[in-house]
Amino acid sequence: MNAELFPLETDLSIADGAWLLPGFALDAAAALRETVEAVLTEAPLRHLHTPGGQVMQVAMSNCGPLGWVSDARGYRYQALDPLSGRPWPALPPLIAGLAREAAARAGYASFDADACLINRYLPGNRLSLHQDRDERDFSQPIVSISLGLPATFLFGGLTRADKPARLTLRHGDVLVWGGPSRLRFHGVLPLDDSEHPLLGRQRLNLTLRRAA
Template sequence: MDLFDSLDVEPREERLGPGAVVLRNLARDRAAAILAAIDPVLAAAPLRRMITPGGSPMSVRMSNCGALGWTSDRRGYRYVERDPLDGRAWPPMPDLVREIGRDAAARAGFPGFEADACLINCYEPGARMSLHQDRDERDFGAPIVSVSLGLPAVFLFGGPVRKDKPLAIPLRHGDVIVWGGPARLHFHGVRPLQDGEHPLTGHFRYNLTLRKAG
C-alpha cells in the first residue's frame, strides 16, 4: 500500500469550491483497462520531453491522443492536429478514455462534455509541474478532467491569481479531479513526484488530462 492508498475504494466526492471537485477512486476499477488502451497510443506517438518557449526541457514526458494535441517549443504553447515529430495525425482517443472524461465531468456538474484532446503526462520521481493556467484552449466554457494513475502525487490547486496560496491535494491511483466554470482558469500544478513503485505502473505516475480544445 502506498503513502496515499486507502482501504476505502468506493467512489466519493470532495468539493474544493465552486466548479472544482475531486472524484476519489472514480477510475480505479477501470485503471488497468485505461493503461492498456493508451499503450498503442504511446507506441504510435512516443512520450517525449517538450521544450518550453524559453528553451528548457520539461521534466514531465508527454504525448497526446485525439483530434488535437498540446505541444510546446520555442514558438510557444499551442494545439496542433499533427504530431510535430513525424507529421502524422495524433492517435485517436480511446473510447474508454473519452468515456471516463464524460462520466467525470457529468458527476462534477458539467454534462455534455466531449473532449477532443487528451494530454498524456508521464511523471518520474522528481518530475513536477509548476503553477500555471490552462489558457491555450478556445473554449473556456468546458471543464478540464484530470485522471491520475500509478504513483501518488500532490496536486496544487490555487486561485485565479498566481500568488493565491494553493491547496495541496493528495491524489491516488484512480482519482479524478475536475475543474470548470468559475474555477476553469485557476492556477494548478504538481509537486515533485516522490520515489515509489506501483504494481501497474512501476516507478511512474500517468496523468491523462482531457480538454475541449478546439
C-alpha cells in the same frame, strides 16, 4: 490502510466548480494502462521545450483530434504530431467515455473532449504552477485522470500569488474543474519515489480538454 483497496466513496468539492472524485477510474485502471500504452506506440512520449528553451521534466504525448505542443513558437494545439508529421492517435472510447462520465458527475453535462494530454511523471518530476489558457472555449471543464504513484496536486487561485491548496491524487482518482475555477493556477509537487503495483515507479496523468 491502503487507500486504493479502500478508496474514499464521497465526492469532494474542493472549490466552486471543482470536484475530486476519489477512485472514480479505479475499476478501469488496468484497461486504461493498456490503452495508453497502445497510444504511445504510435506517438511516443517526449520532453517538450518551453518557448524560452528549457526542457520540461515531464514527458508528454497526446491523443485525439488535437494535441498540445510547446516549442520556440509557443504553446498551442495542433492536429499533427510534430515528431511523425501524422495525425495524433485517435482518442480511445474508453478514455473519452470515462472523462464524459466524470464531467457529468461533477455537473458538466455533454463534455466532449477533443484533446487528451498524456503526462508521465518519474520520481522527482514536478509541474510548476500554471493556467490552462490555450483552449478557445473556457466554458468546458478540464478532466484529469491519475494512474500510478500518488502525487501532491497544487490547486491555486486565479492569480499566481494566491496560496494553493494541496491535494493528494491517488491511483484511480479523477479531478474535474471548470466554471468559476476553470482558470485557476495548478501544478504538481516533485513526485516521491516509490513503487506502484500496476505502473511501477511512475505516475501517468491523462488530462482531457475541449480545445477548439
